[in-house]
Amino acid sequence: MAETKVIPDQAIKEITELFHHVPKKSATCIEALKIVQNHNRWVSDDAVKELATLLEMSPDEIDGVATFYNIIFRQPVGRHVIHLCNSVSCYILGYEKIEDHIKNKLKIGFGETTPDKRFTFLPIPCLGTCDHAPAMIIDEDLYRDLTPQKIDDILERYQ
Amino acid sequence: MERPLTEHIKNDGSVLSLKEYEAAGGYQALRKALKMTPQEVMQMVKDSNLRGRGGAGFPTGMKWSFVPMGDHAPHPKYIVANGDEMEPGTFKDRVLLEGNPHQLIEGMIISAYAIQADISYIFLRWAYHEAAKRVKNAIQEAYGAGYLGKKIAGSDYSVEMHLHTSVGRYMCGEETALLNALEGKRANPRSKPPFPQVSGLFGKPTIVNNVETFSNIAHIIDKGVEWYKALSKSPDGGGTKLYGVSGHVKKPAIWELPLGVSLRELIEEHAGGMMDGYKFRAALPGGASTDFLTEEHLDVAMDFTNTMKAGSRMGTGTVIVLDDKTCPVGMVFNLEKFFAQESCGWCTPCREGLPWTAKILDAIEHGRGMMNQLDILSFETVYMAPGNTFCALAPGAMEPLQSALKYFREDFERHIKEHKCPWD
Numbered sequence: 103m104a105e106t107k108v109i110p111d112q113a114i115k116e117i118t119e120l121f122h123h124v125p126k127k128s129a130t131c132i133e134a135l136k137i138v139q140n141h142n143r144w145v146s147d148d149a150v151k152e153l154a155t156l157l158e159m160s161p162d163e164i165d166g167v168a169t170f171y172n173i174i175f176r177q178p179v180g181r182h183v184i185h186l187c188n189s190v191s192c193y194i195l196g197y198e199k200i201e202d203h204i205k206n207k208l209k210i211g212f213g214e215t216t217p218d219k220r221f222t223f224l225p226i227p228c229l230g231t232c233d234h235a236p237a238m239i240i241d242e243d244l245y246r247d248l249t250p251q252k253i254d255d256i257l258e259r260y261q
Numbered sequence: 262m263e264r265p266l267t268e269h270i271k272n273d274g275s276v277l278s279l280k281e282y283e284a285a286g287g288y289q290a291l292r293k294a295l296k297m298t299p300q301e302v303m304q305m306v307k308d309s310n311l312r313g314r315g316g317a318g319f320p321t322g323m324k325w326s327f328v329p330m331g332d333h334a335p336h337p338k339y340i341v342a343n344g345d346e347m348e349p350g351t352f353k354d355r356v357l358l359e360g361n362p363h364q365l366i367e368g369m370i371i372s373a374y375a376i377q378a379d380i381s382y383i384f385l386r387w388a389y390h391e392a393a394k395r396v397k398n399a400i401q402e403a404y405g406a407g408y409l410g411k412k413i414a415g416s417d418y419s420v421e422m423h424l425h426t427s428v429g430r431y432m433c434g435e436e437t438a439l440l441n442a443l444e445g446k447r448a449n450p451r452s453k454p455p456f457p458q459v460s461g462l463f464g465k466p467t468i469v470n471n472v473e474t475f476s477n478i479a480h481i482i483d484k485g486v487e488w489y490k491a492l493s494k495s496p497d498g499g500g501t502k503l504y505g506v507s508g509h510v511k512k513p514a515i516w517e518l519p520l521g522v523s524l525r526e527l528i529e530e531h532a533g534g535m536m537d538g539y540k541f542r543a544a545l546p547g548g549a550s551t552d553f554l555t556e557e558h559l560d561v562a563m564d565f566t567n568t569m570k571a572g573s574r575m576g577t578g579t580v581i582v583l584d585d586k587t588c589p590v591g592m593v594f595n596l597e598k599f600f601a602q603e604s605c606g607w608c609t610p611c612r613e614g615l616p617w618t619a620k621i622l623d624a625i626e627h628g629r630g631m632m633n634q635l636d637i638l639s640f641e642t643v644y645m646a647p648g649n650t651f652c653a654l655a656p657g658a659m660e661p662l663q664s665a666l667k668y669f670r671e672d673f674e675r676h677i678k679e680h681k682c683p684w685d
């Protein structure tokens with residue numbers, strides 16, 4: 103186990119508080135990964151190792167869970183994460199135009215982060231707001247009925 | 262026309278508070294249920310003919326009846342609301358979660374009482390941040406008012422409730438995979454039997470129902486079985502249904518309507534018909550994993566039996582409309598890309614077959630296809646048919662594909678012959 107602690111004390115406290123809800127510590131794995139990510143913005147190899155000790159699991163088991171889910175980041179992300187819906191109703195309503203616009207504006211494609219670390223750009227399955235397609239989420243904010251024109255204004259709000 | 266599930270949802274998009282919910286008669290059904298025996302509550306739900314709203318339409322009361330009851334039953338028993346809603350084109354549970362979370366919570370508590378559950382979970386998908394805030398707050402309000410916790414509402418019955426927000430994966434919606442996710446594991450499905458009712462969360466008896474399903478329960482208890490059955494236009498099941506339409510229609514939205522309205526009524530009346538300049542071509546009646554229906558099916562009643570007779574399924578009841586200006590091959594490619602990405606990788610036909618399917622569709626859509634690939638696609642639909650895979654994800658993925666091959670054959674062939682997408 104790494105000597106330098108990457109999981110902050112506050113996160114450890116939040117995770118240990120969950121233990122009394124569940125029959126075994128490993129059952130908090132997903133919650134624990136979320137907590138670590140809330141504090142650190144992503145889940146590093148060292149964080150996986152520290153979590154393994156805390157939850158009495160092997161690092162591989164933790165990694166198996168971490169890599170299964172779409173929203174756990176095993177690589178650093180930018181200050182803001184854009185999740186653009188690329189599912190069927192947004193396809194019909196033209197999400198590809200929005201994708202192109204963001205690509206041209208930020209000079210990054212899906213899966214990439216701007217050099218200034220301002221944005222990471224990711225596709226996401228249906229956001230459950232198909233009556234207002236195309237749609238995207240930036241961090242935790244939902245934007246709907248998108249047009250290329252709207253995108254410029256919206257991105258300005260995230261520095 | 263009565264709309265019990267949505268009538269108290271506010272137009273301004275704000276949430277119904279506990280006070281407002283109670284003023285509208287909320288939690289009276291819970292008090293009534295707590296004076297009945299659990300068996301009586303279960304019997305009412307059985308008699309109501311409520312069928313699950315998560316996609317498969319399984320009769321709810323019957324599902325509950327498999328839970329071991331009595332003094333020797335294992336405890337804790339669990340009850341879980343499935344609010345994963347990641348089926349592309351589906352946006353109905355969001356309306357209930359954001360607009361009236363207490364209706365869901367009350368329904369869950371009554372259901373928990375019926376099977377004598379000790380602990381309940383609401384499993385919510387990652388993207389529903391606003392719903393998560395509102396549900397969390399509503400759970401706190403319900404604890405504050407004594408509807409949750411020890412000896413609820415002056416009875417001897419105790420039940421806890423937790424909110425679990427997911428970290429994103431379509432598989433989490435499959436009920437046994439959902440239980441693995443709740444246990445902190447990868448969301449691979451489990452083999453059945455044992456069924457969750459007998460051995461579910463942490464090996465204990467567990468019921469999983471859809472958010473909309475639970476949202477019906479308080480109304481059944483409150484107003485009775487006959488009233489509930491009469492809400493439906495279909496002999497197929499009781500109650501209303503949340504239907505929706507998306508695509509190039511004038512007024513895409515969700516509406517609560519009698520179960521069994523026609524596809525035509527949904528698209529032409531409620532959704533206001535097609536947008537100017539667009540013509541209707543086909544529709545997926547209930548989300549991404551249902552077969553296309555075409556113009557000849559517009560008068561089909563949107564219930565379980567009739568959609569099945571027409572060669573599809575009601576699924577989630579949220580219709581995705583394909584118009585004449587959208588490429589059907591591109592649409593199916595989009596769908597299969599989604600399924601390939603979301604395959605959990607547990608069984609070979611799906612793990613290998615879906616990416617293969619997506620790759621072929623990619624080639625055809627982008628003018629690199631060959632005629633014999635259409636036969637390969639037909640083969641895939643058999644290769645991943647029900648029974649050949651470990652869960653229903655892959656067979657579901659084959660539904661839009663097999664019907665597209667049937668209805669849009671010419672479009673596939675044109676892509677191949679012209680070496681390009683005719684819509685580009």
Ligand SMILES: Cc1cc2nc3c(=O)[nH]c(=O)nc-3n(C[C@H](O)[C@H](O)[C@H](O)COP(=O)(O)O)c2cc1C
Nearest residue numbers: 313314315343345346347434435436470471474653
């Ligand atoms: C891949 C897959 C995804 C599913 N996603 C959901 C979902 O998001 N919400 C849901 O209620 N049911 C979903 N289901 C169906 C559930 O497995 C289960 O049948 C349902 O939650 C039962 O609830 P009900 O009886 O109230 O319909 C999914 C099934 C599969 C195979």
Ligand code: SF4
Nearest residue numbers: 605606607608611652
């Ligand atoms: S069908 Fe697909 S999603 Fe279901 S178990 Fe097999 S690999 Fe996993």
Ligand code: FES
Nearest residue numbers: 187192228229232
């Ligand atoms: S398909 Fe994009 S929000 Fe549903």
